[in-house]
Amino acid sequence: MRYELYYWPGIQGxxxxxxxxxxxxxxxxxxxxxxxxxxxxxxxxxxxxxTTTPPYAPPFLRAGKLLIGQTANILQYLGPxxxxxxxxxxxxxxxxxxxxxxxxxxxxxxDTHHPIASSLYxxxxxxxxxxxxxxxLKLRAPKYFGYFERxxxxxxxxxxxxxxxxDLSLFQVVEGMRYAFPNASKRLERTHKxxxxxxxxxxxxxxxxxxxxxxxRIPFNESGIFRxxxxxxx
Amino acid sequence: MRYELYYWPGIQGxxxxxxxxxxxxxxxxxxxxxxxxxxxxxxxxxxxxxTTTPPYAPPFLRAGKLLIGQTANILQYLGPxxxxxxxxxxxxxxxxxxxxxxxxxxxxxxDTHHPIASSLYxxxxxxxxxxxxxxxLKLRAPKYFGYFERxxxxxxxxxxxxxxxxDLSLFQVVEGMRYAFPNASKRLERTHKxxxxxxxxxxxxxxxxxxxxxxxRIPFNESGIFRxxxxxxx
Numbered sequence: 210m211r212y213e214l215y216y217w218p219g220i221q222g223x224x225x226x227x228x229x230x231x232x233x234x235x236x237x238x239x240x241x242x243x244x245x246x247x248x249x250x251x252x253x254x255x256x257x258x259x260t261t262t263p264p265y266a267p268p269f270l271r272a273g274k275l276l277i278g279q280t281a282n283i284l285q286y287l288g289p290x291x292x293x294x295x296x297x298x299x300x301x302x303x304x305x306x307x308x309x310x311x312x313x314x315x316x317x318x319x320d321t322h323h324p325i326a327s328s329l330y331x332x333x334x335x336x337x338x339x340x341x342x343x344x345x346l347k348l349r350a351p352k353y354f355g356y357f358e359r360x361x362x363x364x365x366x367x368x369x370x371x372x373x374x375x376d377l378s379l380f381q382v383v384e385g386m387r388y389a390f391p392n393a394s395k396r397l398e399r400t401h402k403x404x405x406x407x408x409x410x411x412x413x414x415x416x417x418x419x420x421x422x423x424x425x426r427i428p429f430n431e432s433g434i435f436r437x438x439x440x441x442x443x
Numbered sequence: 444m445r446y447e448l449y450y451w452p453g454i455q456g457x458x459x460x461x462x463x464x465x466x467x468x469x470x471x472x473x474x475x476x477x478x479x480x481x482x483x484x485x486x487x488x489x490x491x492x493x494t495t496t497p498p499y500a501p502p503f504l505r506a507g508k509l510l511i512g513q514t515a516n517i518l519q520y521l522g523p524x525x526x527x528x529x530x531x532x533x534x535x536x537x538x539x540x541x542x543x544x545x546x547x548x549x550x551x552x553x554d555t556h557h558p559i560a561s562s563l564y565x566x567x568x569x570x571x572x573x574x575x576x577x578x579x580l581k582l583r584a585p586k587y588f589g590y591f592e593r594x595x596x597x598x599x600x601x602x603x604x605x606x607x608x609x610d611l612s613l614f615q616v617v618e619g620m621r622y623a624f625p626n627a628s629k630r631l632e633r634t635h636k637x638x639x640x641x642x643x644x645x646x647x648x649x650x651x652x653x654x655x656x657x658x659x660r661i662p663f664n665e666s667g668i669f670r671x672x673x674x675x676x677x
Contacts, residue, residue: 286536299509337568344559348562
């Protein structure tokens, strides 16, 4: 089966968490909106045309007859099918719980540059962003990283011995933090060595390595979740 | 099986979405933190003691040997077990996708009063809150309500003919909006009649009705997701 991934073509964003899973799985997929006419297809589905289960927002995945929305939902669908999640219910619920915690983290990371509204320019909420980012870096990022550090105690990957889609997402979290907050990240990583070691293990996986070196990997930029504004990097 | 729900004892918050599902299911459960010594039990689990799958935050649910965190994850576990979700995979993924969209909405609703940081007092971010709440009410709430209105076209409940846990959550969303934004809600409801009709159908269900009239239903207050500040209700 060839999957169809629908996501904004110019950013990593939330779609990247799905891309990483598809790439590690060696799955057959097309990144629809990056193909000719693809954005029109994405828009049609967002408008609810040609589907009885319209997504609220990208990313969404066409998998045969299913159209699946919400990043973490897509990942819990893909996981057990591609060896990126255990088959038993307890293991799957645990992974999904962790992924939803990553989702929470991403929203907070995004809101550092858009605390008041996504629809306003960064420049029009810069003062609030500065206050928010400082607290995010002081309290929130360490709380989330500390949680995952604790989860990784005595475990190679979050689910134990085998790689899962959550590990791929944590790799991306570390990458994003390094891009958006290069200075603060250095301090953060010093006290969260298991998370960093996990990141490094993921980066060394042959398929991930090949993906990161390819043109399929869109560079970070100032339209995604993680954006670099020097004044926010305390 | 007697479920153990762990959530902050003084608020509806995210725990309320689980409470509504348990109540409608007529499930046997205890709201642990509202029992003597319960807060200490909650804290122990949050600290990772006595579990190999520690939650990041409440709510979490003990179901036999499983400890399940993240509201939407708990609901997707409970749903098919209590007739609040279809058994087939496509139907379950669709419901969960909708629930995660409710999750996104709740975070935005919460951030109307705490746009910069949850750890700051409301008074210390009131100006940012006013700007954010105005945009939330003008753009975001109508977008989410419009989406669910579209989903409900030609359907009694979001999954079709049968009630699901998502319908219970949408009931709570309408209740919360009415509490936090009484004026803005009136306008919002005028153009989203299917969502309101769904709310009313849920409110009439005997078990929900009994629950709402009981002491188990904690009143809305200014510590939860939905808080009433007159200056935010445009």
